[in-house]
Amino acid sequence: MTETSARERQMTRYNQHQDGDTASNERLLYALGGGALVLVGLSRRSLPGMGLAAVGGSVAYHALTGHWPMQQSNGIDADYSIRVNRAVTINKPVEELYRLWRDFENLPRLMSHLESVTVQDGKRSHWVASAPLGKTVEWDAEIINEEENRLIAWRSIGDADVESAGSVRFEKAPGDRGTEVHVKMEYMPPGGVAGAMFAKLFQEEPSQQVHADLQRLKQTLEAGEVPSTEGQPRGG
Amino acid sequence: MKALCWYGKNDVRVETVPDPQIINPHDAIVKITSTAICGSDLHLYNGYIPTMQKGDILGHEFMGEVVEVGKEVKKLKVGDRVVVPFTISCGQCFFCQRELWSLCDNSNPNAWMAEKLYGYSPSALFGFSHMLGGYAGGQAEYARVPFADVGPLKLDNGGLTDDQVLFLSDIFPTGYMAAENANIEPGDTVAVWGAGPVGQFAIKSAYMLGAEQVIAIDRFPERLRLAETEGKARTINYEDTDVVEELKSLTGGRGPDSCIDAVGMEAHGTSPVAMLDKAKQMAKIETDRPNALREAIQACRKGGTVSVPGVYGGFIDSMPMGAIVNKALTLKSGQTHMQRYMRPLLERIQNGDIEPSFIITHHMKLEDAPNGYSMFRDKEDECVKVVLKP
Ligand SMILES: NC(=O)c1ccc[n+]([C@@H]2O[C@H](COP(=O)([O-])OP(=O)(O)OC[C@H]3O[C@@H](n4cnc5c(N)ncnc54)[C@H](O)[C@@H]3O)[C@@H](O)[C@H]2O)c1
Numbered sequence: 001m002t003e004t005s006a007r008e009r010q011m012t013r014y015n016q017h018q019d020g021d022t023a024s025n026e027r028l029l030y031a032l033g034g035g036a037l038v039l040v041g042l043s044r045r046s047l048p049g050m051g052l053a054a055v056g057g058s059v060a061y062h063a064l065t066g067h068w069p070m071q072q073s074n075g076i077d078a079d080y081s082i083r084v085n086r087a088v089t090i091n092k093p094v095e096e097l098y099r100l101w102r103d104f105e106n107l108p109r110l111m112s113h114l115e116s117v118t119v120q121d122g123k124r125s126h127w128v129a130s131a132p133l134g135k136t137v138e139w140d141a142e143i144i145n146e147e148e149n150r151l152i153a154w155r156s157i158g159d160a161d162v163e164s165a166g167s168v169r170f171e172k173a174p175g176d177r178g179t180e181v182h183v184k185m186e187y188m189p190p191g192g193v194a195g196a197m198f199a200k201l202f203q204e205e206p207s208q209q210v211h212a213d214l215q216r217l218k219q220t221l222e223a224g225e226v227p228s229t230e231g232q233p234r235g236g
Numbered sequence: 237m238k239a240l241c242w243y244g245k246n247d248v249r250v251e252t253v254p255d256p257q258i259i260n261p262h263d264a265i266v267k268i269t270s271t272a273i274c275g276s277d278l279h280l281y282n283g284y285i286p287t288m289q290k291g292d293i294l295g296h297e298f299m300g301e302v303v304e305v306g307k308e309v310k311k312l313k314v315g316d317r318v319v320v321p322f323t324i325s326c327g328q329c330f331f332c333q334r335e336l337w338s339l340c341d342n343s344n345p346n347a348w349m350a351e352k353l354y355g356y357s358p359s360a361l362f363g364f365s366h367m368l369g370g371y372a373g374g375q376a377e378y379a380r381v382p383f384a385d386v387g388p389l390k391l392d393n394g395g396l397t398d399d400q401v402l403f404l405s406d407i408f409p410t411g412y413m414a415a416e417n418a419n420i421e422p423g424d425t426v427a428v429w430g431a432g433p434v435g436q437f438a439i440k441s442a443y444m445l446g447a448e449q450v451i452a453i454d455r456f457p458e459r460l461r462l463a464e465t466e467g468k469a470r471t472i473n474y475e476d477t478d479v480v481e482e483l484k485s486l487t488g489g490r491g492p493d494s495c496i497d498a499v500g501m502e503a504h505g506t507s508p509v510a511m512l513d514k515a516k517q518m519a520k521i522e523t524d525r526p527n528a529l530r531e532a533i534q535a536c537r538k539g540g541t542v543s544v545p546g547v548y549g550g551f552i553d554s555m556p557m558g559a560i561v562n563k564a565l566t567l568k569s570g571q572t573h574m575q576r577y578m579r580p581l582l583e584r585i586q587n588g589d590i591e592p593s594f595i596i597t598h599h600m601k602l603e604d605a606p607n608g609y610s611m612f613r614d615k616e617d618e619c620v621k622v623v624l625k626p
C-alpha cells in the first residue's frame with residue numbers, strides 16, 4: 001500500500017477511537033520523530049546500506065490497531081518496533097503541564113537529546129535531535145490528536161530519519177499529588193531485520209532516556225533546577 | 237582548598253583540590269568551620285558502600301559560614317552561620333512537602349542507580365556514594381550546598397559554640413528520630429544496640445520522649461560508661477553475656493517494648509551465624525551483617541517496635557521474619573528527615589535540655605583526618621567522636 005493510503009486509514013481509525021473508550025484511546029500511539037531511538041544511533045544515515053526495508057505507516061498502524069508484534073512473537077521480523085511506556089507524577093496542575101508541552105519549542109530545554117524544535121504552523125513542526133558521534137537526525141512531525149489538558153499525539157511525516165509515533169497523556173493524580181504524565185512512543189527501526197536486531201540490543205536505552213527526560217522535567221518544574229554535580233571538585 | 241578524599245578501602249587522603257563553585261541557582265558555598273566523622277563514613281572507609289569513585293570528597297556532618305549564594309537563594313545571605321543537614325532536599329516535591337525530607341524526589345542526579353537497587357531513589361546525601369548523588373562532602377575547607385534555602389539551619393550568633401550545634405547536622409536528629417520511630421509510651425523500656433554517637437543520642441532522646449528505662453548494649457567499656465554517666469542507661473556488655481536472656485531478666489521476663497538498632501551493616505559478633513555473615517560479606521554474597529538487628533528483633537517484646545537508624549546498604553540473610561510476624565512487631569527505619577528536627581532540637585540545646593558536645597573525644601586538624609578515621613574505626617584511645625577543624 002502507499003504511505004498516503006496507510007495514513008488515511010490511520011486517521012479513520014483514530015476518529016473511530018476518539019468516539020470510543022479511554023482504554024482504546026490509550027492504545028493510540030502515533031508516529032513521532034525519533035527521540036530516544038536517536039540515542040542508539042539508529043538513523044538511516046548512521047546505518048548505511050542496511051537494507052532500509054520500507055515499513056511506511058506500520059508503526060502508527062500497530063498503535064492504532066493495538067496490534068503489537070512484540071507481544072505475539074519473540075522473533076524479530078520486519079514489523080519489529082521499539083516501544084517506550086513511561087510515567088512520572090509532577091507536583092503541578094494539569095493545565096500548566098499541558099500548556100508547557102503543547103509548545104513544542106519548550107521541549108529541547110527539558111529533553112536532553114533534542115537540539116531544536118521549530119513549530120511551522122498549528123500542527124506541523126521540525127525536530128532536530130543529537131545522535132552519537134556528533135551526528136544529528138531531523139524529521140518533520142505533525143500533531144494528529146489533541147485534547148486540551150489531556151492528550152497530545154504526534155507522528156513523523158515525510159522522509160523522516162526514524163519513523164515513529166508518540167503520545168503524552170496528562171491525568172490529575174489522586175489525592176492532590178499533582179499530574180500524572182504518561183508518555184508512550186513507538187519507533188520503527190530502519191534497516192529491517194538487521195536494524196531491529198541492533199535496536200534490540202539497546203532496548204533499555206530509549207526507555208531509560210525517556211525516563212531521565214521525564215525526571216528532568218519534574219525537577220525543573222518542582223525544584224526549579226536540575227540537580228547536578230558537574231564541575232564540582234574531587235581529588236586525583 | 238584541602239579536602240579529605242576517598243581512594244578505596246582503608247585509603248583516605250587529604251589533598252588539595254579546586255574550590256567548589258556555584259553550579260545551580262539555589263546553591264550556596266559554605267566555608268567550613270567544623271566537620272565530624274560519622275559511623276556512616278566508616279561504611280565507606282571499610283569499602284561496603286557501592287558506587288564510590290576514587291577522589292570522592294567525604295563528609296556529611298558540617299557547619300560554617302556562607303560565603304557565596306546562587307541567584308535564586310532568597311533566605312541565606314553571605315556571612316550567615318549555618319549547620320548543614322546531611323540530606324539534600326528540594327523542598328517542593330511530594331515527599332518534602334510531607335516532611336519526608338530524606339526521600340526527596342529531586343535532589344539525586346544519579347537517581348537511576350538507586351532505582352536499580354531500591355526501586356526508587358531516596359534523597360541525595362553529601363559525600364555518600366554516587367548512587368546517592370555523588371555530591372562532594374564537607375570534610376573540606378569549603379562545600380557547595382544545593383537547595384540552600386531548604387537545608388541549612390541558620391544560627392543567630394547567640395553564643396552557642398560549634399561543638400554544641402555541629403551534631404544537628406546528623407547524629408542528634410538521627411538519634412532523636414530513632415527514638416521517635418520507637419513509639420515510646422510512658423513506662424516503656426527501650427533497648428539500644430550500639431553505644432556509638434547515634435546510640436548515645438538515641439538513649440538521651442528516648443528519655444526525652446518519655447521512656448522509663450533505657451538499656452544500652454555494646455562491648456567497649458568507655459562507650460558503655462558514657463551511656464551510664466551521660467545517658468543514665470543501664471548497660472549490657474554483649475561479650476559477657478547472652479543479650480536476649482539478659483534483657484529478659486532486666487525487664488521481668490517481658491522484653492524491651494522498643495528496640496533500636498544503632499549499629500547497622502557492620503555489626504560485630506562472635507556467634508556462628510555472625511561469623512557466617514562476615515564470611516558472606518567478604519565473599520560479597522551478602523552485603524550487610526545484621527546480627528544486631530536480628531538480636532533486636534529476637535529480644536523485642538510481643539507487639540513492640542524495632543527502630544533501625546543503623547544504615548544498611550543492600551541485602552541481608554536470615555532475616556527473622558517469623559519473629560516479626562508472629563510477635564506482631566512494627567519495624568521502622570529511614571535516613572533522618574533532618575529538617576523536621578533541626579530547629580526543635582536547636583531549641584532543646586538553647587534551653588539546656590541537652591549538651592551535645594558530651595560525645596566529642598577528639599578534636600583534630602583536617603590534615604589529620606586519615607588518622608581520625610583509623611582511630612575512630614578501631615576505637616583507639618577510647619575514641620567516640622572526632623571533630624575536624626579545617
Ligand atoms: N539513619 C541515619 O540517617 C543515620 C545517620 C547517621 C548514622 N547512621 C548509622 O548509625 C550507625 C551507628 O553510627 P555511629 O556513628 O554511632 O557509629 P559507631 O561505629 O561509632 O557505633 C557503632 C557501635 O555499635 C557497636 N556494635 C557493633 N556490633 C554490635 C553488636 N553486635 N551489638 C551491639 N553493639 C554493637 C560498636 O561497638 C560501636 O560502638 C551506623 O550504621 C551509621 O551508618 C544512620
Ligand SMILES: [Zn+2]
Pocket residue numbers: 274275276277296297322406407
Ligand atoms: Zn552521619
Ligand SMILES: [Zn+2]
Pocket residue numbers: 325326327328329330331332333339340341342343
Ligand atoms: Zn523534594
